[in-house]
Amino acid sequence: MSDGRNSLRDLFRIRLRGRWRPWAVAAFVLAGAMFATSALSSKGLDLRAASITDLNHVVRQERARSDDLQGRVAALNEEVGTLSRRVGGTEVTRLNRQVDRLKDPAGFAPVEGPGLTVVLQDAPKSEIDAAAEPGGVSQEELVVHQQDIQAVVNALWAGGAEAMTIQGQRVISTTGIKCVGNTVILHGVPYSPPYRISAIGDPSELQAALDDSDYIDAYLTFVDSYELGYEVIPSVSLEFPAYTGSTALKYARPDNAAATPAAR
Template sequence: MSGPASVRRERWRRRLADAWARRRTTRGERSLTWRLATPAVFAGAGVLAVTSAISADGIDLRAERYGDLESLARQQTRQVQSLQQRASELRTEVEELTAGVEDSRLDELEEQIDLLRGPAGLEAVTGSGVTVTLDDAPSSARDLIDGTTVTLDDLVIHQQDIQAVVNALWEGGAEAMTIQGQRIVSTTGIKCVGNVVILHGIQYAPPYEISAIGDTETLLGSLSTNPYITTFREYVDRYQLGYSVAVEGSLDMAAYDGSTEMSYARPVGSRPVVLDEDL
């Protein structure tokens, strides 16, 4: 029989055969993909587990396990105590090794260090000098702002004002200096944040007292002739800022006991500076 019905049946047979062939091909490709992907997933999970273990270094990284901050604080305290003990052991070891070194060059360097401790601010000193006090304008001075170009910034002491006084005193031969009772050294930074000044990590509000030990007449002369101080005193008269200088018969300044390590920036790609060992 070769009628239209037989032709239609033949077409359906071919379509079914093609569909079956495509299904077998697709199934094989999916099976291959799963066979390759499954090991890769397990390998990635293993790598993550090992990385977490190394990063933790014995510390539980799952914060949700801590029922309260007290448990975490105790754990951190134990770690800090362990590190402090290790640091103490290393310092003792360094001291023992240093004591065992017999070198005249080392003895000379230690003597030079002892001589520099005073100028570096690492020893307490006492002597005569001056104290400069800077203060913001009184609250009544805010009336100057109404209808004028005067702003609140004009009525407060800024870090550059304090720094100007410090520089003038150094130029006048100051041997030692303090701000708010803190000893000033070469690494001291004065930073203004809002209406307070940060010095060695501590916030201070005005008035600011800058004391310097040295020849009184020379210090006073430097303050009176410094061009920045001269300009600043014009602002003192104009905006009622506080500025006073007092001669001190005796000033006691404690030694600086903070860190003397320096931090500095280096352009990306530049080579580090290598110091000559003979210096």
């Protein structure tokens, strides 16, 4: 009889042990999921209410940061005020007035006044073709070159010209005239004859300066002999635009070789 009871007791223990194992595994899985969820939610921080005790420290840090930013804003406002006062100061006003006075002679302002215009033109085609025959002058002598334009410009400046244009472009201190083939390049733009050089100033003084130029006197010999174009047109009023091109400077190194004098 005792053996039968023992057998029943062992059977009950086996059944009870078989039922406990699944529940134990489920409980461990649930606990692990809860721990993982808590770790992800806290991102490594303490989720307990005790962390609220650091709130005063956080507030003090933010207040200090706010005070620092307000100090920087005040310093920048003061700097802006200082710069604004300088812009409106007497020194800046004086410099602006000086710039305004220099705009006219520098060519950066439009100008109007009496003056004259010199027109240079190549000789007629018949004269240029005749120059190709043996014994004639060179064809190069019967077309307008850079040095011819430059001679007129220099004479007009010497005659007191206040402002000048070539082909309608304002001439300034950095203006360069370059001859390429049968065209002249001015401020990067190629032009063909006739070339018009206009100057504002006293017309009689400008004319006298042209008459006193040795280079122009030599040029006029070709005008008389080969109909090279030369005309002077006085004007009661000329209007020149302000120069609006580039003001960048470019430098060149002079050649050591002696320059060959021009034929005219």
